[in-house]
């Protein structure tokens with residue numbers, strides 16, 4: 455099979471499309487022919503060497519969707535031919551509050567989805583929602599799971615809440631907006647791009663502001679008529695305090711990334727006078743993954759696919775992700 459392997463960290467030239475032996479189905483498991491796989495910022499961080507505990511060479515990629523091609527001994531043969539989405543992690547563990555010590559995101563150190571095939575235990579495969587195409591389904595797992603836990607478990611979003619999703623161009627952010635709307639929330643967004651703000655408005659955002667404008671939080675509350683009860687953020691960084699100013703009293707800031715580095719100059723009195731919670735979140739459990747799929751199927755949520763590139767041009771996809779001009783997910787067609 456063909457697969458994209460990273461041999462050393464650094465520039466995109468270290469990402470090689472190679473011929474590798476086909477994986478064999480493990481006992482009780484299956485081989486999936488991957489139709490589409492999607493990038494996450496993690497894949498770029500690993501290629502750049504900006505991720506902990508990197509083991510090389512490796513096949514990157516946490517997200518994928520495809521068709522079960524074969525099963526191993528002891529596995530129910532009726533799985534063959536089923537369309538599946540791949541759970542983007544192994545071993546959440548027993549505690550729903552926090553992943554255990556064996557928790558692993560797919561794609562480094564274990565083989566990932568930027569390949570024509572992958573071998574996995576059956577409990578890492580879930581039925582693909584019927585209303586989705588393969589690229590849309592591939593765009594769902596990691597971002598959808600992260601957004602679901604951030605909104606539902608950690609954000610405690612209720613119908614009618616005002617939810618601010620920052621940096622709407624991000625892969626997790628766009629699915630967070632769609633899931634929040636599916637939960638009955640009103641959604642506002644920030645972005646560094648005027649075009650993405652226009653796009654978000656057309657997708658139903660009630661307020662859209664640029665995070666580059668100082669004092670954007672006042673404009674957001676003006677547009678929406680009230681401040682957000684919940685903020686979903688993955689930027690962090692020097693301007694994190696703007697979120698403390700933006701959130702409603704007794705509100706929650708849920709953070710799942712730190713793309714812009716450490717928070718600076720947090721106004722602690724604002725935190726305690728406003729009774730604000732700042733909550734961290736990471737991906738989610740098997741149960742949350744299935745709850746997310748149920749919501750997606752019930753509300754016919756369609757993840758936003760920015761574009762689809764062939765596997766043979768993976769390095770271009772990596773470069774697009776690094777540049778960050780996309781709105782939604784960059785997807786790779788693993789058949790081409």
Ligand SMILES: NC(=O)c1ccc[n+]([C@@H]2O[C@H](COP(=O)([O-])OP(=O)(O)OC[C@H]3O[C@@H](n4cnc5c(N)ncnc54)[C@H](OP(=O)(O)O)[C@@H]3O)[C@@H](O)[C@H]2O)c1
Nearest residue numbers: 495621622623624625626645646688689710711713736737
């Ligand atoms: N904890 C977890 O489970 C988990 C899961 C997935 C991702 N993550 C982390 O979350 C982050 C985003 O991941 P991703 O895959 O969604 O990446 P991505 O698609 O590359 O999104 C990054 C986005 O960050 C936004 N951004 C840049 N500067 C910003 C600022 N000052 N304020 C607000 N937003 C800003 C940009 O939005 P605009 O283009 O709209 O300006 C950009 O599109 C990464 O750090 C990743 O490692 C964590």
